[in-house]
Amino acid sequence: MELDAKIPEGPIAEKWDQHRFEMKLVNPANKRKHEVIVVGSGLAGASAAASMAELGYDVKCFCFQDSPRRAHSIAAQGGINAAKNYQNDGDSVFRLFYDTVKGGDFRSREANVHRLAQVSVNIIDQCVAQGVPFAREYGGLLSNRSFGGAQVSRTFYARGQTGQQLLLGAYQALQRQIGAGKVKMVPRSELLEIVIIEGAARGIVVRDLVTGEISSHCADAVCLATGGYANVFYLSTNAMNSNVTATYRAYKKGAFFANPCYTQIHPTCIPVSGDHQSKLTLMSESLRNDGRVWVPKNAGDTRPPDRIPESERDYYLERKYPSFGNLVPRDIASRNAKEVCDAGHSVVPGGHGVYLDFADAIGRLGQKTIEERYGNLFEMYERITGDNPYRTPMKIYPAPHYTMGGLWVDYNLMSTIPGLHVLGEANFSDHGANRLGASALMQGLADGYFVIPYTIGHYLATSKLEKVDTGHAAFRDAEREVREKTDRLLEIRGRRTVDDFHRELGRIMWNNCGMSRNKAGLEKALEEIPRLREEFWKDVRVLGASESINQSLEKAGRVADFLEFGEILCHDALDREESCGAHFREEHQTEEGEALRHDEDYTYVSAWEYKGVGNAPALHKEHLEFENVHLATRSYK
Numbered sequence: 001m002e003l004d005a006k007i008p009e010g011p012i013a014e015k016w017d018q019h020r021f022e023m024k025l026v027n028p029a030n031k032r033k034h035e036v037i038v039v040g041s042g043l044a045g046a047s048a049a050a051s052m053a054e055l056g057y058d059v060k061c062f063c064f065q066d067s068p069r070r071a072h073s074i075a076a077q078g079g080i081n082a083a084k085n086y087q088n089d090g091d092s093v094f095r096l097f098y099d100t101v102k103g104g105d106f107r108s109r110e111a112n113v114h115r116l117a118q119v120s121v122n123i124i125d126q127c128v129a130q131g132v133p134f135a136r137e138y139g140g141l142l143s144n145r146s147f148g149g150a151q152v153s154r155t156f157y158a159r160g161q162t163g164q165q166l167l168l169g170a171y172q173a174l175q176r177q178i179g180a181g182k183v184k185m186v187p188r189s190e191l192l193e194i195v196i197i198e199g200a201a202r203g204i205v206v207r208d209l210v211t212g213e214i215s216s217h218c219a220d221a222v223c224l225a226t227g228g229y230a231n232v233f234y235l236s237t238n239a240m241n242s243n244v245t246a247t248y249r250a251y252k253k254g255a256f257f258a259n260p261c262y263t264q265i266h267p268t269c270i271p272v273s274g275d276h277q278s279k280l281t282l283m284s285e286s287l288r289n290d291g292r293v294w295v296p297k298n299a300g301d302t303r304p305p306d307r308i309p310e311s312e313r314d315y316y317l318e319r320k321y322p323s324f325g326n327l328v329p330r331d332i333a334s335r336n337a338k339e340v341c342d343a344g345h346s347v348v349p350g351g352h353g354v355y356l357d358f359a360d361a362i363g364r365l366g367q368k369t370i371e372e373r374y375g376n377l378f379e380m381y382e383r384i385t386g387d388n389p390y391r392t393p394m395k396i397y398p399a400p401h402y403t404m405g406g407l408w409v410d411y412n413l414m415s416t417i418p419g420l421h422v423l424g425e426a427n428f429s430d431h432g433a434n435r436l437g438a439s440a441l442m443q444g445l446a447d448g449y450f451v452i453p454y455t456i457g458h459y460l461a462t463s464k465l466e467k468v469d470t471g472h473a474a475f476r477d478a479e480r481e482v483r484e485k486t487d488r489l490l491e492i493r494g495r496r497t498v499d500d501f502h503r504e505l506g507r508i509m510w511n512n513c514g515m516s517r518n519k520a521g522l523e524k525a526l527e528e529i530p531r532l533r534e535e536f537w538k539d540v541r542v543l544g545a546s547e548s549i550n551q552s553l554e555k556a557g558r559v560a561d562f563l564e565f566g567e568i569l570c571h572d573a574l575d576r577e578e579s580c581g582a583h584f585r586e587e588h589q590t591e592e593g594e595a596l597r598h599d600e601d602y603t604y605v606s607a608w609e610y611k612g613v614g615n616a617p618a619l620h621k622e623h624l625e626f627e628n629v630h631l632a633t634r635s636y637k
Contacts, residue, residue, distance in 0.1 A: 003256075003607055003622040006410040007111045012628050013093075016115045019411070020454055024461035031056030034460050037204055037219040039191050039246055041068035043163070043170055043441060044424030045225030047448025050173035053182035055453055060217060061174070061183055064190045064209060064241060069171050072227055072239045073444065076163025077377065078147065078286035079155035080127075080441040082120040087144055091152040093117045100439065101629045103149040103329050104404070104432020105581035105597065107259070109605070110628055111411060112429045119450040120442050124156055126449055130169035133158050145289050145373075147437035149329040149636075155438040160284050160377040166441055170448070186217075190554065191246045192485075193478040194222065194253045194420065197468055201420035205478045207486075209554065212547040214479050214486075216470040221456055224250060225423040225448070228403035230263060232562045232569065233514065234506020236400035237269055237282040243558040244565050247407050247426050251568075255415040256607035256620060258408035258428035260565070261573035264435055264582045265515050266401030267333035270384055271353040278499070280399040281384055283356070284377055285437040288326045290361035290370065291394065293317050293333070295354050299344030305355055305393050316340055324636040331434045331582045331595075332636060334398035338515050339593065341397070348395050357393035398515060402440060404431040404582065405572075408607040408622070412455035413447060416607075418463070421456060423447040428605065433581025486546050489556045494539030498555045501536045502562065508532070509566055513573050518586040522574040526567060530614060533563040568608055568617055575619065578602045599631050 008019040026034065034057050038049040041063035049061040065071060083096040096117040101108055124142070128134065134156050135143040144153040158165040177183040186206070193205040195216065203218040229244035230236040251257045268288065270281045294315045296308055316336055318325045326333075337354050340346075347353045362370055367390055371378070378389050385395070406428040413421045413429070424444040431439065508528050512521035536559070544550040579588040579595035580602070588596040603624050608617040 003408065003605070003620055004410065005109060005111075005622055006412060007109070008411065012110060012114045015111055016118055023454060023458035026457045026461050028056050032058070034058065035060065035219045036221050036223065036456065037062070037217060038223045038225060039204065040071070040225035040227065040426070041065070041174070042071035042073035042225060042227060042424065043167055043444035044426075044448045045223070046071070046167065046170035046174045047445050048223055048225060048423055048452050049183050050170060050177050051449050051453045052456065053177035053180070057182070059177070059183045060186060060219065062186045062189050062191065062204070062206060064188065066187055068174060068185065068187070069167065071167060072242055073167045073441070074164040075237070075239065075282065076441050077160045077282065077284035079145065079157035079162045079438040080123065080166065080445070081147070081154050081436070081438045082124045082156060082442065083117055083154060084121055084124060086141060087153045089152045091154050093121070095152065096120060096154065098629050099150050100430070100436060101432070101626075102634060103436040104434050105595065105634055106432065106599070106603070106626060106629070106631050107262070107580055107624070108432030109429060109624060110626060114628070115451070116430050116443060116446050119446045122450060123442065123445045127166060127169050127445075130172060132165050132169045135159065145286060146327055148285055148288065148327045148333065149436040150327070151324070155286070157286065160286065160374055163441060166445065170445070191226070192249065192482045192557070194250045194417070195474050195478050196253055196417065197472060197474045198466070200418040200463070200465065202468055203470065203475065205475070205482050207482070210549055212545070212550065214482055216475040216479060218468060218470050218475070220460055220465050221419045221421060223421045223423055223452060223456070224407070224426050226426045228406070228425040229565065230400040230403050232505070232566050233400040233509050234503050235272065235277060235280050235510070237266060237280050238401075240279050243561065245558050245561045247422070248561045248565050250407060250415065250417065250420060252610050253417065254610070255417045255420060256408040256609055257405070257568060258605050258607045259405040259433075259572065260569040260608070261513070261576060261583050262404035262433045262581060263400060263569070264330055264402040264404060265334040265398040267330055267337055267398045268356065268396050269399035269401070270381065271348050271395055271397040272350075281380070282399075282401065283381060283394060283396060284374075285330065287356060287374060287377065287394070288333075290365070290373070291326065291356040291358050292360060293326050293337075293354055293356055295340050295345040295347060305347070305357070314340070314345070321636045328636045329434055329436060331584070334515060335584060337398055352397045353395045354397065355393035356396045358389060359393070362390065400510075400514070402435050404428065404433060404435055408605065412458065413452055414455070414459065419459065421452060423452060433583055485557070486553065489540070489542045489553060489560070490546060492537065492540050492542065494541045496539050496541060498540060498542065498552060498559050501532065501540060502555070502559045504532060505529070505559070505562060505566055509569070513570050516584045516586050517573050519574065522570050525570045526574070529563065529567050529570070536560065536563055564613055571616060572606055572608065576602055576606065595634070597633070603631070
């Protein structure tokens with residue numbers, strides 16, 4: 001089956017403007033007659049809910065946190081990209097488009113990426129109008145810094161807490177609509193099922209995480225903005241509650257899952273310190289603007305960093321990639337860190353750590369300037385590790401972070417289920433095989449503020465939707481399935497904890513489908529995951545009851561989904577016999593150890609269709625065409 005992305009005709013710079021004109025509209029009086037469900041209240045979800053309510057739609061917004069302000073978008077630290085060219089250093093919409101396609105190793109859809117670059121300039125204006133406190137130059141203009149994969153400064157930032165400040169901007173827009181009665185906010189609720197009626201998404205079933213009540217909610221369209229699935233690795237930079245459940249349940253109802261093997265490993269994380277950890281801490285990529293990455297030249301050198309002279313240090317990114325140096329894209333920085341550590345040059349016990357050193361920057365700019373740029377990040381690092389990075393280099397190592405894969409969507413952000421729209425990290429559309437730093441916040445706000453308000457109107461104006469309510473048999477059936485699965489989990493009464501199973505799944509995934517993959521390892525994972533899943537359903541112990549707060553039950557449902565989803569991820573990685581971006585197959589690399597793509601065979605999006613638990617999913621392809629950025633081997637040297 002060849003997937004139709006519904007990409008508009010015409011020159012790429014005109015596609016979005018022309019498409020906006022050609023889309024059908026819903027007149028203001030009729031917007032009040034439509035209800036839309038938004039699941040997730042991060043940057044994509046909050047901005048979408050606020051924007052659609054501002055237009056006149058009635059919106060229900062669901063999140064499992066106690067407040068929309070606690071969505072995981074607050075954890076994004078470094079910045080948000082936009083092609084404003086305030087530095088007058090050669091940036092443009094086309095250059096941002098070019099860098100993003102190239103950074104994604106030519107595995108993203110050109111039309112979506114160009115639209116993202118176009119609306120990036122509007123995002124900054126929107127956020128400034130909301131009062132987001134971006135850093136400014138002395139004269140008052142907004143400040144910019146660089147991020148990996150770019151040779152221009154286009155990243156707007158608010159110290160090291162950009163995600164939090166942007167989320168507060170979206171949150172106040174959302175709160176305005178809640179106050180106006182156009183948005184009904186439903187916190188502490190977890191989506192457990194998508195309801196399909198006559199082939200279209202018409203609602204959801206959720207569990208109240210305080211009372212345990214199962215309830216149904218009906219709408220004319222559903223938007224999922226539920227983030228990524230990096231916690232399939234157990235240890236990741238994601239919040240512990242981040243999960244795949246919403247998108248995976250949609251997948252089981254007919255939404256295709258695209259490119260799940262594209263899982264980004266972030267190069268700048270605090271190394272693992274022991275088996276007691278349940279998550280890892282990200283140090284913003286923005287630190288690579290002023291920090292220099294190095295390891296001792298001599299393997300096994302355990303001297304303190306101040307005892308190792310310059311002549312015995314290997315600034316390996318600067319050595320190998322002189323054009324970009326420490327600002328190479330994340331996939332390249334991560335693999336190189338693994339390479340030097342595997343060769344015995346690690347700076348931490350256990351073999352997993354390199355230095356990120358700010359001595360040169362402090363000497364050049366002064367400590368006060370570094371404090372202004374990164375002070376809260378340095379403070380966080382010291383609180384966690386006990387080391388003062390103003391005096392000694394940070395120790396960092398790659399860790400699972402962002403997922404470029406997600407539910408397949410067309411140009412209008414609609415999945416293969418009519419009416420089910422997918423926004424932000426939950427979809428696959430913009431980043432290809434590797435996301436450039438500071439592009440996640442850009443995509444989330446682009447989808448929520450500037451894309452979905454148009455495209456959902458076109459869907460509603462062109463669809464003949466029958467009036468339904470939660471009394472429909474489809475809702476009753478969905479609620480019954482949710483209750484049966486809940487009861488089944490509680491009845492097992494096994495011996496192993498949910499976390500124990502999740503930790504073992506994470507080891508399988510990291511060892512066999514982590515920073516690098518090979519055929520033997522992936523085939524081994526596809527044998528081990530079904531075995532672990534079978535043991536889970538026989539021996540997991542879920543304490544408590546369903547009619548109250550029960551975090552053990554919440555985790556169990558999410559881990560059950562990870563135990564199925566992990567298999568799809570490995571199928572995708574095994575099928576794609578090439579290396580590209582974050583997907584590095586060891587059998588496919590150049591003599592220099594760089595990713596070796598096979599464009600003649602794999603220039604497509606892999607979209608997987610559910611065929612039952614334990615059965616191999618069916619592969620569908622969306623072939624990619626590169627008319628504006630010509631296919632080329634990525635080089636940052």
